Amino acid sequence: xxxxxxxxxxxxxxxxxxxxxxxxxxxxxxxxxxxxxxxxxxxxxxxxxxxxxxxxxxxxxxxxxxxxxxxxxxxxxxxxxxxxxxxxxxxxxxxxxxxxxxxxxxxxxxxxxxxxxxxxxxxxxxxxxxxxxxxxxxxxxxxxxxxxxxxxxxxxxxxxxxxxxxxxxxxxxxxxxxxxxxxxxxxxxxxxxxxxxxxxxxxxxxxxxxxxxxxxxxxxxxxxxxxxxxxxxxxxxxxxxxxxxxxxxxxxxxxxxxxxxxxxxxxxxxxxxxxxxxxxxxxxxxxxxxxxxxxxxxxxxxxxxxxxxxxxxxxxxxxxxxxxxxxxxxxxxxxxxxxxxxxxxxxxxxxxxxxxxxxxxxxxxxxxxxxxxxxxxxxxxxxxxxxxxxxxxxxxxxxxxxxxxxxxxxxxxxxxxxxxxxxxxxxxxxxxxxxxxxxxxxxxxxxxxxxxxxxxxxxxxxxxxxxxxxxxxxxxxxxxxxxxxxxxxxxxxxxxxxxxxxxxxxxxxxxxxxxxxxxxxxxxxxxxxxxxxxxxxxxxxxxxxxxxxxxxxxxxxxxxxxxxxxxxxxxxxxxxxxxxxxxxxxxxxxxxxxxxxxxxxxxxxxxxxxxxxxxxxxxxxxxxxxxxxxxxxxxxxxxxxxxxxxxxxxxxxxxxxxxxxxxxxxxxxxxxxxxxxxxxxxxxxxxxxxxxxxxxxxxxxxxxxxxxxxxxxxxxxxxxxxxxxxxxxxxxxxxxxxxxxxxxxxxxxxxxxxxxxxxxxxxxxxxxxxxxxxxxxxxxxxxxxxxxxxxxxxxxxxxxxxxxxxxxxxxxxxxxxxxxxxxxxxxxxxxxxxxxx
Ligand code: T68
Numbered sequence: 001x002x003x004x005x006x007x008x009x010x011x012x013x014x015x016x017x018x019x020x021x022x023x024x025x026x027x028x029x030x031x032x033x034x035x036x037x038x039x040x041x042x043x044x045x046x047x048x049x050x051x052x053x054x055x056x057x058x059x060x061x062x063x064x065x066x067x068x069x070x071x072x073x074x075x076x077x078x079x080x081x082x083x084x085x086x087x088x089x090x091x092x093x094x095x096x097x098x099x100x101x102x103x104x105x106x107x108x109x110x111x112x113x114x115x116x117x118x119x120x121x122x123x124x125x126x127x128x129x130x131x132x133x134x135x136x137x138x139x140x141x142x143x144x145x146x147x148x149x150x151x152x153x154x155x156x157x158x159x160x161x162x163x164x165x166x167x168x169x170x171x172x173x174x175x176x177x178x179x180x181x182x183x184x185x186x187x188x189x190x191x192x193x194x195x196x197x198x199x200x201x202x203x204x205x206x207x208x209x210x211x212x213x214x215x216x217x218x219x220x221x222x223x224x225x226x227x228x229x230x231x232x233x234x235x236x237x238x239x240x241x242x243x244x245x246x247x248x249x250x251x252x253x254x255x256x257x258x259x260x261x262x263x264x265x266x267x268x269x270x271x272x273x274x275x276x277x278x279x280x281x282x283x284x285x286x287x288x289x290x291x292x293x294x295x296x297x298x299x300x301x302x303x304x305x306x307x308x309x310x311x312x313x314x315x316x317x318x319x320x321x322x323x324x325x326x327x328x329x330x331x332x333x334x335x336x337x338x339x340x341x342x343x344x345x346x347x348x349x350x351x352x353x354x355x356x357x358x359x360x361x362x363x364x365x366x367x368x369x370x371x372x373x374x375x376x377x378x379x380x381x382x383x384x385x386x387x388x389x390x391x392x393x394x395x396x397x398x399x400x401x402x403x404x405x406x407x408x409x410x411x412x413x414x415x416x417x418x419x420x421x422x423x424x425x426x427x428x429x430x431x432x433x434x435x436x437x438x439x440x441x442x443x444x445x446x447x448x449x450x451x452x453x454x455x456x457x458x459x460x461x462x463x464x465x466x467x468x469x470x471x472x473x474x475x476x477x478x479x480x481x482x483x484x485x486x487x488x489x490x491x492x493x494x495x496x497x498x499x500x501x502x503x504x505x506x507x508x509x510x511x512x513x514x515x516x517x518x519x520x521x522x523x524x525x526x527x528x529x530x531x532x533x534x535x536x537x538x539x540x541x542x543x544x545x546x547x548x549x550x551x552x553x554x555x556x557x558x559x560x561x562x563x564x565x566x567x568x569x570x571x572x573x574x575x576x577x578x579x580x581x582x583x584x585x586x587x588x589x590x591x592x593x594x595x596x597x598x599x600x601x602x603x604x605x606x607x608x609x610x611x612x613x614x615x616x617x618x619x620x621x622x623x624x625x626x627x628x629x630x631x632x633x634x635x636x637x638x639x640x641x642x643x644x645x646x647x648x649x650x651x652x653x654x655x656x657x658x659x660x661x662x663x664x665x666x667x668x669x670x671x672x673x674x675x676x677x678x679x680x681x682x683x684x685x686x687x688x689x690x691x692x693x694x695x696x697x698x699x700x701x702x703x704x705x706x707x708x709x710x711x712x713x714x715x716x717x718x719x720x721x722x723x724x725x726x727x728x729x730x731x732x733x734x735x736x737x738x739x740x741x742x743x744x745x746x747x748x749x750x751x752x753x754x755x756x757x758x759x760x761x762x763x764x765x766x767x768x769x770x771x772x773x774x775x776x777x778x779x780x781x782x783x784x785x786x787x788x789x790x791x792x793x794x795x796x797x798x799x800x801x802x803x804x805x806x807x808x809x810x811x812x813x814x815x816x817x818x819x820x821x822x823x824x825x826x827x828x829x830x831x832x833x834x835x836x837x
Contacts, residue, residue: 020066021059023105028112031059050186052118053096053126056109057189060099064234065192067103067243071829075154079319080827081328082154083818084312085145086342087335088304089138089284090159090246091166092130092233093651095190096123097491102150102236128183129650130190131165132248134288135567136677137374139483139651140452140810141335143677146484147810149237149244150511152826153818158308160300161191161231161248164283169609169648174625174750178612180283190233191248197230199310200254201303207395218352220395225254226277228307238486238511241829249307251280287611288567289380295392298341298384302393305342309349323356327367331822334371334446337382337438343369343445344396347403352395362403370821371442371449372479375674376456376464377571382438383429389436400436404428407444414471425467443468443475448821450479453675453696455716477820480699481675482813485513488681493659495535496685496802503528511811519803529795536662536686536798543660546653547605547644553632555642559601560788563687564665565649565657568610568617571672575758576770576777577604577665578624581631581643582740582749583778588637599640600785605657607649619758621645626749654678659685662794663710663784666691667777669768671716673697680808686798690780692773696808704804708797712780713773722769731766734775 021027033044035058042051075082100109100120110120133139141157148155163184170177205223209216233246253274280303285292316329334340343365350361390397404427415421427444429435443449443465451457457478461469469476490497490510501507503522509515522528540557547553564577581604588599606624610617628643646653658664664682666673666689673695683689683700690710691697701709714722725731733741741759745752762771787794806812818824 021063023063023108025108025112025115028059028105028108029116031062032056032112032116035059049118049122050126052113052116053123054187054189056113056120056123057096057127060096060103060105060109061189061192061234063103063105064099064236064243067236067241068232068234068245070241070831071243072245074829075827076318078827079329080154081331081822081824082156082315083148083331083333083822083824084308085141085148085155085157085333085335086305086308086339087138087141087157087159088301088338089133089335090130090141090145090157090248091133091135091138091651092142092246093139093487093655094124094127094129095233096127098146098487099236101491102146102238102486104239127652128186129165129652130183130188131181131650132159132162132284134166134284134286136675137288137336140481140677143482143484143487143810144814145235145244145246146238146486147482147814149235149242150240150484150486151811151814151818152237152240152242152828153244153814153824154827155244155824157235157244157246158304158311159246159248160281160284160304161250162281162284163250166284166609166650167286167612171621171625171645171647174622174629176610176618176621178286192232192234194230194232197247197311199228199307201226201228201251201306203299203302203392205394207398214355217355218395218398220348220352224273224277225256226280226303227252227254228303228310230307230311241831242827247308247311249281249304251277251303253277286609287613289375289377289569289571290611290614291380291382292613293384293388295388298388298392301338302341302345302396305339305345308339309342309345313349323350323354323364324360326364330368331824332369333817333822334369334442336372336374337442340371340382340438340442340445341393341396343441344393344399344403347445348395348399351399358402362406366445366447369442369446371446373439373449373451373456373460373674376459377672383435384438386428386434386436400427400441403441403444411471421467425471439465440468443472447475448477449475450477450821451674452479452481453699454478454480455671455693455698456674456695459671459716479813479816479821480696480807481677481680482808482810483677483680483684484810485510485684487655488658489684492655493535493539493685495538496659499528499531499535502531513809513811514806516803517806519799523796523799528799529792532686532795532799533791536660539660543605543656546656547646550646551644553642553644555603555644556601556639559603559642560784561603561605561660561662562665562690562784563605563657563661563663563682564667565605565607565646565654566676566678568608568614568620570616570620570768571668573667573669573768573770573773574606574608574620574624576667576773577606578620578627579737579740579770579774580777580781581641582627582743583736584781585627585631585634585637585641586739586743588640589634596640600788601640603642603644605644605646605661607646607653607657609649616757616761619755623749623755623758626754630749654681658682658687661685661687662788662798663688663690666694666697667713667773668692668694669719669773670694670714671719672768680805683801683808684805686802688784688794688797688801690784699807703807704801708800708804710780710783712776714769714776719769722772723767726766726769726772731772733771736778737771737774 032055036042036047036055037044113120145157165181165183167178168181203224208219228249231248235244280299347365350356427440451460461476544555544557625645631643658681664687666679670692675696692713744755
């Protein structure tokens with residue numbers, strides 16, 4: 001990056017600012033002490049671990065900022081096409097370890113801190129997770145950002161800076177409790193407040209039509225104004241100077257005073273109205289895979305895209321004046337339908353503010369946007385009441401009608417006179433309450449629509465939107481999800497990393513995961529098998545310590561660790577798992593001492609949050625904890641079975657659980673889980689899947705081989721038939737399941753009335769087909785036990801799992817998006833600094 005000429009600024013400026021921060025131990029130590037003294041205002045001779053974490057974080061931040069500035073200046077100079085990833089959620093987790101590893105400064109920080117009296121690994125634990133997301137969708141966005149920076153793509157993430165992230169889950173008396181997560185309370189060294197980047201966002205108001213010689217003009221006026229302030233989080237690529245950015249918006253009161261209100265003596269209520277504007281980015285909605293039609297949520301969505309588009313357009317205009325170039329310089333990806341109102345917002349700006357003609361403006365919009373679908377569950381499809389949009393965003397509602405009108409003309413051309421087609425494709429759903437189908441708007445307004453695993457994309461195209469696919473066959477694509485091997489192998493599993501480095505004779509796998517397939521050559525090498533075992537053992541002991549610390553439960557680390565971690569949802573079927581656990585418990589109880597000697601010891605680990613309003617999911621949590629209580633206090637089964645529900649599941653806890661797992665449960669009803677991404681993290685870490693052929697499990701089975709997994713259950717094409725069988729009351733309940741039900745009803749696990757609604761939901765409408773899959777699930781679990789008894793065979797399968805995971809790297813996913821949707825290229829920063837990579 002070439003600095004601006006010295007002529008323009010005082011020469012002293014460049015004399016002083018020619019170099020970057022040094023990364024030797026002394027410089028790092030000096031930086032930490034300076035930050036402890038000057039940033040935290042604490043004494044540098046006496047500070048605790050948390051201050052050491054903060055001091056370290058600020059020195060890392062300094063280095064990130066240098067790289068970030070280099071990168072942004074370089075992009076500005078080269079002006080490549082950029083991608084903007086719009087997501088209401090980024091589940092970032094912790095940043096310190098990630099930044100240190102990606103910048104390649106682990107050894108330097110380790111020894112620098114040791115001399116100051118701190119273990120680097122201990123300081124990682126001081127950091128609070130950034131939990132601005134619910135689950136898979138938000139974590140996917142963060143994995144993607146890591147890959148985009150690592151692959152040197154000119155990319156920006158955009159999102160919201162919620163003051164309260166995902167709630168903190170407690171478990172009391174077996175029930176979930178929710179405590180607000182005010183994550184910023186101790187400050188956030190990873191963000192850079194940009195008071196110089198602010199935009200004004202309008203809500204409510206009215207539209208005035210003005211006659212003019214070039215056609216009528218529409219002005220959106222009045223209403224409430226809210227200010228959007230930018231907060232940046234630098235995202236370092238691995239082993240590169242390229243450092244991208246996630247820009248999160250925070251809402252603040254607008255400067256302008258409503259003079260009438262103030263002068264009318266309504267000072268306090270006028271201040272209150274201002275304060276309300278800060279509510280917009282207060283809290284993350286804690287629902288995953290469900291739509292809640294709250295006005296505040298729509299406000300969040302519009303606030304987010306309005307500010308983002310101001311920013312994107314400002315950047316575009318720095319170098320361009322011709323709007324036809326916009327789609328050649330800008331790609332916008334919608335992470336689900338949540339930012340879909342952005343399609344209409346860009347269109348509005350082109351028409352009302354840039355005075356571009358309708359057809360041309362619409363071309364620009366559709367060439368720019370692409371949409372990712374993450375679920376086909378009907379309860380998750382967003383449909384905003386027309387009345388709500390009309391009130392909050394009156395001009396947008398007018399434009400949606402116009403867009404729909406022109407779209408329906410296309411539909412009539414394709415299917416003349418077919419009213420049914422018009423009704424099913426329309427962006428507006430007719431009925432007692434008219435609604436805008438956001439998915440339809442996203443499809444119509446994008447040049448590309450993708451699902452997140454092969455099977456899911458098939459369903460999106462053929463089962464959910466078949467008429468759209470008939471209209472635009474080339475619009476629909478698949479982009480199977482991926483996860484970053486940096487966080488999920490290198491950082492989470494140092495033992496496995498060492499094995500890979502040693503046996504592959506390179507650490508190239510960190511950015512080229514295809515290297516791991518070479519591990520298969522050594523599959524029969526006893527030395528590798530021994531190392532593999534001891535790393536798994538180490539990771540299990542680490543998890544056992546964590547379980548002891550958080551739950552007070554002692555678990556046997558020689559037992560098989562059976563893990564089920566994800567949001568609690570009926571379709572993910574934690575219920576199937578716990579019913580299986582009950583059956584196992586009852587079986588052990590009935591065994592003779594001789595038979596018990598053959599039992600495979602298990603530790604069954606659950607973790608996950610239920611949406612606070614999801615009553616049935618919360619009942620499932622209660623059942624799991626009640627069963628755990630009984631089993632864990634039964635001396636007779638002590639060595640054979642333990643059940644643990646780890647509270648407050650989050651990214652950093654996942655980083656401890658995943659590497660310690662022997663099997664992981666991916667047991668959703670076929671056709672319900674769009675992809676799943678923890679299945680990929682587990683497979684990378686050598687954990688075997690017990691699962692249905694759902695989501696990305698299907699592709700994992702193709703890569704890993706079904707013989708190296710435990711696949712069971714109904715297939716997607718059998719689901720409708722199975723549901724019909726249920727309705728016809730033709731399902732014969734497996735006798736083992738009857739025994740389980742009986743024990744629940746008899747109160748073995750506490751007052752049966754608590755669990756009655758769960759059993760009722762199975763008996764009257766087993767929508768997720770838990771009962772029909774139950775016997776198949778038990779069979780698969782029996783296979784797990786059998787294989788566990790031949791440890792070497794187990795380890796070989798574990799190694800095969802790890803070595804077959806290339807395809808599930810988010811690097812592969814991001815290359816596909818870049819080449820097949822965005823049409824962008826890497827833009828590697830050529831740095832002026834000799835010390836950089
Ligand atoms: C998940 N979706 C899918 N949604 O369930 C999962 N929803 O199969 C997939 O692997 C993952 O997305 C990534 O593609 C979600 O996580 C949400 O969290 C969500 C949030 C708000 C509203 C609706």
